[in-house]
Amino acid sequence: MSKALIAALAFCLSLVAAHASPEFWRSEWPDTDFENTAVDSWTEILSGGPPKDGIPALDGPQFVHASKETRIADREPVITLALDGHPARAYPIRYLTWHEIVNDRIGGTPVTVTFCPLCNSAMVFDGRARGRVLTFGVTGKLRNSDMVMYDRETQSWWQQAQGIGIVGEMTGTELRQLPSWMESWADFKAAHPQGLVMAEPSYPRDYGRNPYRGYDSLTRPFLYSGDPPPHGIPALERVVRVGNRAWPLTRLAEAEQVTEAGVTIxxxxxxxxxxxxxxxxxxxxxxxxRVQDGQGRDLAHDVMFAFAFHAFWPDGTWMLGR
Structure with a gap:
């Protein structure tokens, strides 16, 4: 995605905002309860381009043993999920870049694996809420440049970066985030020789290609009109979010290990x-x-861009080590 394209799309922001209203969306979303919402202004929600399910979520993916996988390069990122009593599973970003959501089940636990490229946000949720098992798809909408998901069962909309319902019956409901982490394919194989990796989906996609080329070197995110992060932190610098705290990745890379606020990163x-x-x-x-507590247990966290942390946690704490 070139800088010129980003600038052109940003120029069209006001035109897109004119269509940001339930009246415009109802034909596509007839079963969504737009009267129930936590969104202050509908102009916060913009079309990212694709329509509902234009980015197709994956359901019930197939897996192969890590030793049998030959397509993935050693440095490529995967989302690792290791639930007690089950082999660790790797969900390659080369697939999630094109699908953004994977609905899976590990034993008796329904899991929803998500990746929003525009925020670099990779989170895994327990797919149960209010006593129901939910499956998720991609609305094609963005809020603060972050993916808005929807559940097929109630047609409610959810904010991916927070795992919270923002429109519809499930407004205010929070999904339970499961501890997971992004690591290289080489690290996954070394740590989990008996692990499983999601097999390549049967879609006509150029898996392994990055359609957002150069995105994390831009100064401004796609379709984002909010304030920049404080403390002079670049908008697209990665930060590690644990709860409402954020550690800049540049600080962590320099120190290699930081222990504070009850966590070790x-x-x-x-x-x-x-x-x-x-x-x-x-x-x-x-x-x-890798984020762990004082007992060495993995903690739920996210590695996201600084602008997204500031947008969704405006009163959050920046862990700058000063």
């Missing part, structure tokens, strides 16, 4: 950025993060 080199080069495997090294 470790950084190690070897993971390619999914949003840099035209081929994900050739992206610059941004490293991998």
């Amino acid at each position: 470790r950084w190690r080199a070897g993971q390619a950025s999914a949003l840099d080069s035209g081929q994900i495997a050739k992206g610059r090294d941004v490293g991998s993060i």
Whole structure:
């Protein structure tokens, strides 16, 4: 995605905002309760381009043993999910870049694996809420440049970066985030030789290519009109979010390990950025993060862009180490 394209799309922001209203959306979303919402202004929600399900979520993916996978390069990022009593699973970003949501089940646990390229936000949720099992799709809408998901069961809309319902019957409901982390394919194989990896989907997509080439080097995110992060932090600098605290990745890469606020965060080199080069495997090294508590237990967290943290946690704490 070139800088010229970003500028052109940003110029059209006011035109898109004119169509940001339930009256305009109802034909596509007849079963969504727009009277029930946590959104202050409908102009916060913009079309990202594709229509409902234009980015197709995946359901019930197939898996292969890690030792049998040959398509994925060692430095490519994967989302690792290791639930007790089950082999660890890797969900490659080369697939999630094109699908953004995977609805899966591990044993008796329904899980929803999500990746928003525009915010670099990779989170896994328990798919149960209010006593129901939900499956999710992509609305094609953005709020603060972050993916707005929907559940097929109630047609409610959800904010991916927060895992919270924002429109419809499920407004205010929060999904339980599961501990997961992004790491290189090489690190996953080394740590989980008996692990499983999601097989390549049967869609006509150029898996392994990054359609957002150069995105994480821009100064301004796509379709974002909010305030920039404080403290002079670049909008598209990665930060590690744990609750309402954010640690800049540049600080963590320099220190390699930080222990404070009850968590230990470790950084190690070897993971390619999914949003840099035209081929994900050739992206610059941004490293991998592991977040654990004082007992060495993995903690739910996110590695997202600084602008998104500031947008969704405007009163959050910036862990600058000063």
